[in-house]
Every structure is written in structure tokens, then in C-alpha cells.
Amino acid sequence: MPDSTTNINSGGVQQNTYDAIVIGSGISGGWAAKELCEHGLKTLVLERGRDVKHIKDYPTANLAPWELKHRGAITRETKQQNPLISKAAGYGEDDQHFFVNDKDHPYIQEKPFDWIRGYQVGGKSLTWGRCTQRWSNFEFTGPQRFGYGWDWPIRYEDVAPWYSHVEKFIGVCGNKDGLEAMPDGEFLPPFELNAVEQHLKESFLKNYGNRYLVHARWAHLTKPEQIHLDQGRAQCQARNLCMRGCPFGGYFSSNSSTLPWAEKTGNLTIRPFSVVHSIIYDEEKQKASGVRVIDTNTKQATEFFSKVIFVNGSALNTNLILLNSTSNRFPDGLGNDSGILGKYICHHNYRGWMNGEIDGFTDTYYYGRNPTDAIIANYRNLHKIDTDFVGGYTTYAGAHRDRNNGENCPHQIGAEYKESMTEPGGWTVYAYLQGETIPKEANHVRLSKDEKDQWGIPLLVTSVGYDDNDEKLLNDFYVQTEEMFTKAGVKNIEHSDSKQAPGLDIHEMGGCRMGADSKTSILDKWNALHACKNVFVTDGACMTSTGNQSPSILYMTLTARACNYAVNELKKGNI
């Protein structure tokens, strides 16, 4: 039961009542806001962090390298105060304002887990990796076919039209490659491969027949269409400074796209500094009636009410909110009849890294800064298990040509040395891993029984680890990639295991999974709680398995699909 005394603002219940409440303004919350507002619902978006307005609140967006005091490096003081969050990929002097400070947001790591958070309007959509491939049926059916997980209640065909819906709006570049393992979408023109990447593509195909390196599928406007111009966004300028926020709107974020779009309908209210304590369950009506919010500055509690609630707080915070939403009907957390809420947390294996050098191609170069990576579609365990592990992996790969290191000069001091470093050197080739992990009951999050944050909300305990399957998959990535690189003429190949804790991938998923059977899942095939049909979860918490593709666009897709369903159910009077 909630333990804080609740006060309703002076305006009373009516003033605090909306048609819909969306918890969270990140990549999926932004989509819920857009869809619900477009359908005419008065929608309240609750965001625990500060407001971030597109362009206006991107203070570093246009700084040249020399305009950053430490040229992008993190100072000792920042590092010392934020040993955890400063590990995040891309965290630097220029974008650290889009990440939380460690001390403000404690949690308890039962096993090492790096929980990377960005508490502001737009959430992590400002700093996301922007990679947007579609899932295939191999991923939707893999866990059930090979017995390493639970079956999804949906298939690719259920989401394909909604992928299209999302892709057309956010803008996804890519090439139609006709791959079964990575279905084509509604693509804007791709970022070109450079000469070495083209060579790798041809070599992999010649040597293996079924290993495809394809153009990046990334949420960038390579050639904006009217719908993107209508959002006030412009063509990606190939600056590759995305994580600072893009003043051109060249990549998709909630801030540049869905939230301002929702705002234009006149139906949107965004309330920053509003952390959700819990969802209120009406025992009589047998559905949720609203949410209990704490103002992060004044610490005053307020209740807001609505007919439908979308929970998009980011995977682990969504679990936290549901676990903390207790009632007589749901003593163990909202919708948690099956007892699995918070369990089967999984993530992506991002530990593997390889690089090498390749001779030749020195008569070619590139123009502009490519903000994407080419993708080697998963080629493992598709139709059958052909390895000693289960699940698959996506490989990102590419090549670049950096400033010469001057090592060939007689002395590495002086004019000749300097001049030699002003020209490009040879080509470097790299690859990194995004591997499926297997949902396990032991990998879980739960609420601390005795420790609370400054808003009186129980701290989250994380207990998530790797397993033997992860090690085997990682090893296979090394072996296969090294072989593919070697056959392509790459030399001096090195590999490294970051040994990073789960979480640093920033692809944490699950805990509130979808499923056809309410005894073994929390959400139905429309992302509604089996046991509380007017509450929808469409962020990473809903994932039944992790697949090997980047998940964000699937969250957006499931959100749009669920919103459409929720609106129809509301119209029918079913919820």
C-alpha cells in the first residue's frame, strides 16, 4: 500500500483528470503521446526530469572541437562523482547534461549492473544509438521453436504495418536488401558504404553465400519527405554530433518529432519534474483510475486521473512503478497475478569488439561524418540451431581512414613528422556485437524492503548476470568475425572483451512480458495488463525475448499499435 499521504491539488479531481496518462516522455512515451493526442484524447505526459526543448536546450550542439574546454574529455571531478553513468557509450563533456548524476538516483546492485538513465523530457531518445532494423519472425518464434524462452503472442505480420507507420514518420534510411532475417522497411536513401565496406560486403557474400553486410538502417533523414518537413526537421547534415541533440532534427528524438507533433493537436500537457510513485487501482471498477505523482522539487504528492494509462518509464522503471502499485487486489504489484513481474530481465550482449587493418584502397576517401554503422544481419540459429548456443547476434561493422600516425618518418619529432600526420593513413576495420541473451527467472529486479529514494519510492534492486550461453555466443562472434575479416584480407586483427556489466548496453528489457497465457505473462498481445485492461506497457519492459535487432523501433511500433487498440476499446466502452 502507498505509504505517503496524498494531497490533491486545489483544483480538485476534475482539473487533474485527462483522457489518457503517459508515464515517461522517451522514445516510446513520445509515441504514445503523439498517437493518443492525434486520436483526440486529452493526454498528460508525466516526466520525472526537466524539460528539454528541441534546439533551444541543446547547449553544445554547434560547438567545434576546440570550443570544448577539455576537447570532449571528462574531467576527473565528473568521473569521480559519476563513476557509473560516465561509463555510458558516448558520455562526454559535450553531452553529459543528458545523463543523470549517480548520486541523485541510487539503486542497489545485487550483481554488477550499469543502469544508464537520462531523466529529462525526451529521455534517452536524445542520446540513443538510432539503429532501427525490423525484427524478423526468426526472432519472434526462436524462443519457442528452440525451447529457450516463452512464445510471443504476436508475429512479424502483426507488427509489419505498424513498423511502416513508425518508419514513415520518424524517417529511417536503409537499403531494401530482401533479407529474411532482417525484413525491409519504408526506407529513405541509405548512407553509402565506403570502398572498404563495399569490399567487405562482396567478400562476405563470395565466401559464405549467406552472410550479408548491408547499409545502415538508422533513424536519420537522408532525404526528408513532406511529413518530416512538417515536423520542422531537415536533412541530416552528416556532422555526427547526434548525442548533443540535433539542431537540424536530422535524427529522430521525442523532442524533435513526436512531442512537438502531439503538442500541435492542442491535446497535450507535459508535466516535467513529476516522478510517478504508483498507479492507483480502483477495486470497485476493477481498473486503474490514475497515478500518484510526486513533484521532484517540492516533494508534494498529487494524483492524476484518466481512462487509460500508458506506462513508458523505461524498462526497469516501468517494472518499479508496477511493483510499487499495490492494492488489495494486487498485493504484489499491479497485474502481477502470475508472480513473474520483475523477473526474466534480459539485455543485449555488447561485450565483443574487433578491429584490424586492411591494405590498399588508398586512392579513395569519404566526405562528411557518417553517423551510422553498416550491419551484418544475423546468420546464426535461423532455421535450426547450428551452433553450441541459442539465440543470434547482429554485427555492426565498418571501416574508416584516420590521420596518419607518422610512424614511418625517421623521427617522430618535427616538421616532416607533422606534415605526414596531416594526411590520411591506412584503413581500419572494426566490428562489434549485439547479441541475444536468454530470459531467466533468476535475472530479476525487485523493490528494496527498507531503502527509499528522496521521494519516498523504494529503491530498485537489480540482480542480473551473464550465463554460459552469453560466453559461447561471444566466442562465436570472435571466431566467425575473425575468419570473415581474414578472408577479406584484414590483418593485425585484435579482439577485446569489454567484460562490461549487463546494463551498459542500455538495452535492458523484460520483467513485464507479453504472452498469450496470463499464468506465464503480464501483458496480452495488445500490451495491456491481462488483469487490468486499461493499463498498457509498451516500453522495453514488455519484451518476451530480446531478439538480436535493436529494440527501440519495436517499442515505438508496439506503442502505436497499442494506442490504436486502446482508442478503439475506449470507443467501444470496453475500457
Place this chain on the structure above:
Amino acid sequence: MDRREALSRVALIFGGTIIGAEAFLSGCKTTPAKEGLFSADDIAFLDEVGDTILPTTASSPGAKAAQIGDFMKTIVTDCYTEDDQKTFTDGIGKLNDASKKKFSKGFMDLSAEQKHDLLVDLDGEAKQRAKEIGERQNKLTEEETHQMTLAKNTGTYKRDPQDEPHYFGMIKQLTLWGYFSSKPGATQALRYIAVPGKYEGCIPYKKGDKAWAT
């Protein structure tokens, strides 16, 4: 992860002994940054050392024009660990001592040619030291290496005295980083376009074309 991160990781792997990188990626110990690690004379001295490493050439100004001494001060003061700060600041005196030993006068009083010759010697020493440290660290097990990285990340790393890097390796590393990311370095020695406008994957390259700064 995005390409920017990917590039920084490549730099790390290929340049395992890069000192500045280690400091700014791994953070530091609990001692607050001291005020005034460097005097105005020190900055002038470092400007001169930097400008000897990367002198003015036909196409571009040298490191002094990029205020390289000031840059070194900023990074050493704000980003270096206390151990590395001491190595660096002691290094200024050591470099001058090496000058007196070789040419019987301080570094600032040397001719351009003498400065160059001295730094070639010190560069050799620094490379030798980096090689020795690298060889020792290569003998660590993967787990020991991982633990060392973790300790560096959390500021609990205590450097073994025999792993003390050569001060000149630090100076040179900061000179290269600072110069090529400075305005003159990026825009004159290299090519920098703030807003490329588009990406082209494959354009012809002819010998003499400058490398992109970023």
C-alpha cells in the same frame, strides 16, 4: 553505441599506452585539483616544447599557435590523476636537466636544431619506457587487466612505480591531441567542415589531400 564511440574505442585499443586517454577515460583519485600546478614560465616552456614537436610548416602554424601549453595545463590540472600530475610537472624540470646535460644550457636557450635533437632523444626514451610498461602489462592475465581497468575507472588504481610513464610521452601525447583538435590544427593542418551537409562514402583521394580532422 554509435560510430563516434566506435572510433574512440579503436583509438583506445590501438593506442593502449596513450597516457592522456587513460587519464581522461579512467578518471582520478579523490584529491581535489590543486590550484596553480603551472607557472606562466611553465606554460611558455611547454609552448616551446610543443612547437618543437609540431613546428610551423608551409601549410600550417605550429603547436604554439594552438596555445598548446595552456591546453596541457587544462588537461593535466582537470583530468590527470595525482600520480600522473606529479610525473608531468616533475617532467618539466627533468626535460630542462636533460637539456643541460646534453648541451650545457637550459631548453629555452637551445637553438631550434638542438631542441629538435634533444626531443628526438627523449622521444626514444619515452618509447622505450612505454614498450617496457606494455610488455609488463601484456604479461597480466585477462582478469588482472580487467581488474586494473576497473580500478582505474573507479579511481582506486594505485600505480606501480615501475609503471610510471615517461613524462615526455605525456607531453607529446597532449601536444598531438591538443594541436589536431585546435582551430589551427583542425582547419589548417587538417581539414574541418563544421556542417558537411551530406555524406559521400567514396570519393577519390589524391596524395597531398589533407585528412579530415573529425
